[in-house]
Amino acid sequence: MITIDFNLLNPLERTIHETLSEYSRTHETIRITEAAEVCQCSVSKISKFSKKLGFTNYKQYLDFLYGKEIEQIQKSSELTRLEHFIRDFDSQQVDEMIELIQSHEKIVLFGYGPSLVCAQYIEYRLRTCINKVIIAVSDDVSVASMTDENSLLLIFTVTGSFQSFEKIYHDTKAKGGEVVIVVEEYNTQLFSQCDRIFLLSREAQPSYLLPYEKSRTIFFIFMEEVMQKLTLMQKSGDGLMSEGTG
Numbered sequence: 019m020i021t022i023d024f025n026l027l028n029p030l031e032r033t034i035h036e037t038l039s040e041y042s043r044t045h046e047t048i049r050i051t052e053a054a055e056v057c058q059c060s061v062s063k064i065s066k067f068s069k070k071l072g073f074t075n076y077k078q079y080l081d082f083l084y085g086k087e088i089e090q091i092q093k094s095s096e097l098t099r100l101e102h103f104i105r106d107f108d109s110q111q112v113d114e115m116i117e118l119i120q121s122h123e124k125i126v127l128f129g130y131g132p133s134l135v136c137a138q139y140i141e142y143r144l145r146t147c148i149n150k151v152i153i154a155v156s157d158d159v160s161v162a163s164m165t166d167e168n169s170l171l172l173i174f175t176v177t178g179s180f181q182s183f184e185k186i187y188h189d190t191k192a193k194g195g196e197v198v199i200v201v202e203e204y205n206t207q208l209f210s211q212c213d214r215i216f217l218l219s220r221e222a223q224p225s226y227l228l229p230y231e232k233s234r235t236i237f238f239i240f241m242e243e244v245m246q247k248l249t250l251m252q253k254s255g256d257g258l259m260s261e262g263t264g
Contacts, residue, residue: 024071031067034059042083050076096233099221103236111216112243118198118214119148119248122170126195127154128161129174130181131230136174136237143241147249161186167194173212174237178205180229187211202236216240 027035034057041056042048053076054061068079081087119125125144127137134156141154155161165171171190173183178201187197191213199212203222208215218240223232 026070026072027067030059031070033057034064034067035071038083047084048080095224096235099219099223100235100239102221103219103239106220107243109243111218111240112247115216115240115244116247116251118170118196119144119150119244122150122196123168124151124164124166124170125153126161126164126169126171127152127174128156128171128186132234133174133176133237136234136241137172139238140172140174140241140245143245144248147245147252158186158189162189162193165190165193165195169193169195171195171197173197173199174201174234175199175208176202176223176232176234177229178203178208178211183208183211200237200240202232 024032024035037057038048038053041053048056050061050064053064057064065076068076071079073079073082127141128134129137134154137154141152144150144152153164155164161171169190171186173186175183178199183197183199190197196214197212198214198216199208200216200218201208202217202219204217218236
């Protein structure tokens, strides 16, 4: 992405651009040292001028000056994946998650490693938009002790392959709770470890990344949409509010 804004330039920088524009008409190329000499300034000034104008470097500015196609820096594969996720975002999943949250008195959040950190953040955010018992737990024993027949256990995982949730599932079901897994990547083994799955992404992250190295950005995007809508519903009085310690 390049945004060229000549209004950002001070008088000296505008003079540099005008000088180089004129000079380029009679010279096939202009090295940066040559540009500095022609404009009677330092090389670093030419470099800073190029970036201030909106270019990544002097070479990109030079391509612009000569009317050449500007070489674009390739977006990372993760940015492309997120772009596709946002483009194909399923708002119905947001509504379904809200319905689940509203239908339970207690929300228990769980994940391993970085996914636990996500759960802890989501715990904090949910407390600001709904009046329910909400807690993020860090181990299997805590899950078993916190869940009951009024509980919704939300498990966050990118791949579902780091460790099985089968014991947590059976322990929660024995207490009468409902178990939902929010996962990024398709994993058939998870079907027997929960009551319901929210599969968020159609594209897997690179296989060379270990589970704890993978991005959790999509969790945040999805759950922020859920929490923003819950907040609006609360403010408008449309939310089903349950008593709890929050």
